[in-house]
Amino acid sequence: MNKIVFAQMAARLEGGAGEQKKTGMLAFSRIMEAEEKVGVATISGYIGYGNATVDEFTKHLEELKAEGCTKFEVILNSMGGNLFEASGIYDIIKGCGMEVTAKIYGVAASAATLIACAAGRVLISENSRYMVHRARGCAVGTVEEIEAYAADLKDAEGQVTGIYAERTGKSAEDVLAVLNAETWMNAETAVKEGWCDEVISPSAAESGQKETVAQGKEEDGGGDEEDPDEEEKGAPQNYTVLRRMMAAVGLAGKNSVEELEREVARLVAENERLAAENDGFRGMQGQQARVMEAHEREFEQRVKEAVVREMAAIGVAPVGLPPAEGATEEPGKKEPAMTNEKLREMAAQDALEWIMGHPQEAARLAEQPGK
Numbered sequence: 001m002n003k004i005v006f007a008q009m010a011a012r013l014e015g016g017a018g019e020q021k022k023t024g025m026l027a028f029s030r031i032m033e034a035e036e037k038v039g040v041a042t043i044s045g046y047i048g049y050g051n052a053t054v055d056e057f058t059k060h061l062e063e064l065k066a067e068g069c070t071k072f073e074v075i076l077n078s079m080g081g082n083l084f085e086a087s088g089i090y091d092i093i094k095g096c097g098m099e100v101t102a103k104i105y106g107v108a109a110s111a112a113t114l115i116a117c118a119a120g121r122v123l124i125s126e127n128s129r130y131m132v133h134r135a136r137g138c139a140v141g142t143v144e145e146i147e148a149y150a151a152d153l154k155d156a157e158g159q160v161t162g163i164y165a166e167r168t169g170k171s172a173e174d175v176l177a178v179l180n181a182e183t184w185m186n187a188e189t190a191v192k193e194g195w196c197d198e199v200i201s202p203s204a205a206e207s208g209q210k211e212t213v214a215q216g217k218e219e220d221g222g223g224d225e226e227d228p229d230e231e232e233k234g235a236p237q238n239y240t241v242l243r244r245m246m247a248a249v250g251l252a253g254k255n256s257v258e259e260l261e262r263e264v265a266r267l268v269a270e271n272e273r274l275a276a277e278n279d280g281f282r283g284m285q286g287q288q289a290r291v292m293e294a295h296e297r298e299f300e301q302r303v304k305e306a307v308v309r310e311m312a313a314i315g316v317a318p319v320g321l322p323p324a325e326g327a328t329e330e331p332g333k334k335e336p337a338m339t340n341e342k343l344r345e346m347a348a349q350d351a352l353e354w355i356m357g358h359p360q361e362a363a364r365l366a367e368q369p370g371k
Contacts, residue, residue, distance in 0.1 A: 038071040039064035039098070047089070047111050048082025057089050061096060072098040074119060080110025083135055083156060090163070093118035103200065104128045113195070114160060117167045122196040130190040133182040135160060168194035301344055304351045308343065308366045340365050 039061070043052045064072070074093065080086070093100055093115065102119035109131035116122050124130060135157040139149035164175045170193075178193075190196040338361060343351055355362040 036071060037064075037067065037069040038073060039069035040073045040075065042075040042077075043112070043115065044077045044106075046081040047078055047115070048085035052078075052081070052085065052089070054085055054088035054092065058092055061092060065096070065098070070098060072096060072100045074100065074102045074115060076102060076104045076108045076112050076116055077106035078109070078112035079107060080112045083111050083114075083160070086111035086114045087156075087159070090114050090118040104130065104196070107131070114163065116196075117163050121198070123198045123200050124187045124190055124196040125200045126187050126202060128187050130185045130187070130195055131183065132164065132179055132195075134176075134179045170194065300348050303348050304344055304346070307348075307352055307355055308340075308362055338365065340368065 045051055100119040102116040102122045104116065104124040105128060107129045108116050110133060113130065113132050135153055137153050139146045161172050161175050165172050168175065185193065185195065187199045191199055338354065343365065346354065
């Protein structure tokens with residue numbers, strides 16, 4: 001059976017004020033089985049309390065019907081929840097006018113089993129659990145209010161018991177005995193006792209997937225047997241993953257894979273182009289930094305030379321200038337002679353301080369620009 005997932009709508013909600021915070025997911029999608037569209041509802045977590053509500057279920061189911069879905073699958077993995085929300089969803093499924101199949105993966109317990117009973121067929125995975133128990137509730141108020149609540153709860157439980165009896169073929173008394181015991185069942189027992197119709201085994205699911213891939217190859221006219229490992233040798237890892245993903249959803253057609261491979265190749269080439277362009281930008285940034293550094297050195301050198309020339313033009317006598325800060329001479333020790341080359345190598349601030357402390361020698365150096 002080829003199943004092609006081509007859209008999905010999901011709503012994640014949390015419980016409102018006054019309720020214990022419970023989370024889960026109600027997701028709807030549609031798949032295509034041969035020429036028929038099949039709507040899919042996935043219910044996980046709690047039912048009600050802001051998640052998997054009647055309103056959300058109705059809205060999305062109507063959208064799927066408007067898009068031409070003629071079959072409906074309900075995927076369940078839920079410990080249960082609000083009886084009234086579950087009862088409402090049960091009625092919606094019963095009246096949807098589509099062929100409905102429920103599939104249990106993980107657990108269907110309490111109110112979730114009521115939703116499962118709305119389906120024409122109920123499948124349960126090999127390692128899943130199924131649990132039913134009596135309706136529970138609590139009430140606060142006067143004696144009359146509590147008695148009225150108890151009567152309403154008893155009536156609701158009677159309705160649920162009738163649904164379970166219809167599903168299993170048991171009498172209401174036998175069903176009530178099972179509910180009283182809060183009965184947990186494995187997949188095999190759930191089928192044996194009539195709660196479910198069939199066990200979904202992992203080996204069967206894997207076999208079905210292989211059939212889908214083989215069928216896709218036959219439809220492509222690929223009569224020659226090819227070793228998939230041979231085909232994937234030397235191919236980029238993303239191609240290998242792509243082929244496996246396509247096969248998993250039934251898109252084994254050669255044209256589809258090749259089209260997606262071409263798109264992947266285009267994106268890889270685009271990524272390489274952008275990477276090369278980014279490397280070019282980095283090279284330009286490095287070159288710009290080197291040019292700026294050269295300009296700074298040239299500017300510093302020009303400042304030094306300008307200061308030397310200006311001091312020579314002023315002709316200020318040495319006695320008219322304060323001594324350089326921190327300049328002290330040891331007796332009998334002379335400073336090494338200053339040259340234009342040494343002066344150019346000094347930082348601008350250091351050069352200026354030297355010139356201020358040695359105006360006469362600075363004037364002499366200014367007259368010898370070539371040395």
